[in-house]
Amino acid sequence: MEWLFDDLMKMFPMLNAYLAAGIFVFARLIGFVRLAPVFNRKEIPTLVKVPLVLLLTIILTPMLKPDVHVIQESFLLSIILNIVVGALIGYTAQLILLAVDAGADMINMQMGLSSAMVLDPTTSAQVSLVGKIFSLMGVLIFIELGGIYWLIRALMRSFTIFPIAATSIPLDQIVNMDYIIELSSNVLYMGLQIASPILLATLGQDIILGVISKTAPQVNVFQLSFLFKPVVGAAILVWIMPMLINVINDYFLSFANIF
Secondary structure (H helix, E strand, C coil), rough: CCHHHHHHHHHHCCCHHHHHHHHHHHHHHHHHHCCCCCCCCCCCCHHHHHHHHHHHHHHHHHHCCCCCCCCCCHHHHHHHHHHHHHEEEHHHHHHHHHHHHHHHHHHHHHHHCCCCCCEEECCCEEEEEHHHHHHHHHHHHHCCCCCCHHHHHHHHHHHHCCCCCCCCHHHHHHHHHHHHHHHHHHHHHHHHHHHHHHHHHHHHHHHHHHHHHHHCCCCHHHHHHHHHHHHHHHHHHHHHHHHHHHHHHHHHCCCCCHC
């Protein structure tokens, strides 16, 4: 078999370059798909993700037009760095959606539903109802705004900034550190902004129940809170849902330029 491969390399001198470039592209796509929103959903089985990555590798490799000197120094180091670069791009995008999940966790805890967990059959994990609703809503809004196109565009731009066989990562060119810091800090800030109507409503409810507890000590306020908090929180959540969708929409669009 070795003589057959040697003959193929002589007949097609670029075959070796395309195979090596395909391995680097495949490694970057693996890191990208592992952390990028939409692609990293556990509902998508691995048997679907791997063929998708392989198909994207076949499509993207000829577009890069690799030369015969694609392997310059360490082959293993280049593979590891490509995985890191792909994961870095995916993680940057995932930070945007984490703000929605943070807001959902705040709402879920303030409504007293943190103990009401259900089994998600797609991930075989315990999840909260409000968190699951907001997570799916954030993914749908991200897709509707063209988020997948943003991700693919960022991935394509990364091949220009960080060549597939490079052995050092230019972080200042791949990722704007100011945006990373702003995105990280906005996870809590934006989550609080999303959950603020529910937080204010439940705070007012706690004040009212506290007044009732002082004026009528015979009323069991502790048990009443378990009844009123979920009902009032759900009613307000249904009322403000269109406004929350617009807030999340504007938040996603404000960071579209990082891609």
